[in-house]
Amino acid sequence: MSTNLQPTAGTNAAPTPAPAAKSPKPMGPWRLTWNKFRRNPFAMSGLVVLSIFVIAAIFAPWLAPHKPDAVNYYANSLKPGEQGYILGTDELGRDILSRLLYSARISLSVGFAVAAGAVLIGTLIGSMSGFFGGWVDIIFMRWVDVMNSVPLLFLNILILAIFGDSFWYMIGIMIFTSWMGVARLVRGSFLQLREMQFVEAAKAIGVSSWGIIFRHLLRNASFPIIVNATLMVGGAILAESGLSYLGLGIQSPQTSWGQMLSKAQEFMLVDPMQGVYPGLCILLVVLAVNFIGDGIRDALDPRQKMHLSPRRLEQWRAKFSKSTK
Secondary structure, three states, rough: OOOOOOOOOOOOOOOOOOOOOOOOOEEEEEHHHHHHHHHOOHHHHHHHHHHHHHHHHHHHHHHHHOOOOOOHHHOOOOOOOOHHOOOOEEEOOOOOHHHHHHHHHHHHHHHHHHHHHHHHHHHHHHHHHHHHOOOHHHOOOOOHHHHOOHHHHHEEEEEEEEHHHHHHHHHHHHHOOOOOHHHHHHHHHHHHOOOOOHHHHHOHHHHHHHHHHHHHHHHOOOHHHHHHHHHHHHHHHHHHHHHHHHHOOOOOOOOOOOHHHHHHHOOOOOOOOHHHHHHHHHHHHHHHHHHHHHHHHHHOOOOOOOOOOHHHHHHHHHOOOOOOO
């Protein structure tokens, strides 16, 4: 006779404990920054506008209907839409739309290259000055004071007039005259961070000074550097446009928005739109970069709260609250 070991319906069997629910992983700092950034309509609008210009600059050889330096004396000073020219032609019969697309490549390249170079030099000098202090700080900061006391526009004009106005000369000169603000910003951040306890702990376990600078301090000082680098792109584009407008920047056969403005000033009474198009491009790009910089600054500021709708706020509380069972 077999024994039935199965519990009957009335038997109070011990309940099997349910597996513990895995708590959702909280958002990291970069994801939280992106969520705050994308809720800023001005920042997202600037990102969209800048992305359009960058894509247009990259694919300029395929988007441009004509070569930017192709001269057609039989089609000079055409109005928009005449003979298939969407934005018309200049005084030499060159297609304005094609020149705007190729000018975006030069102007944006100068902006990003100058911002990257200035941030690199300024970060290196500011980090050494703020971390080591002493005579290193004195030498670097007096150098910054000397550079800030020189009228940089006239210095740029003088150097370009002496050494030439090639593309790479102009980028190098603009980098040489625009790193001081980053150096002061990084120095101020390092003066605060080097007194923190994690720096003392890193020194105690034998981490080298350069290891502390690059692996610990720069990570904590990266947010203001990113914001400053973003805003420097617009400043570099304006500086390049000003130098090209004065005839000391990009020279033919290359073209930039500033050079187009310089050429258009002679024909403003005949065809004012020749100056409106490049000026509008400069305005939109610089405004977009400034919107992006402001959005990054607000997103990185811990005092700025995320603006959530009541429904999203309730979902967030239910998902991440420790009191939720």
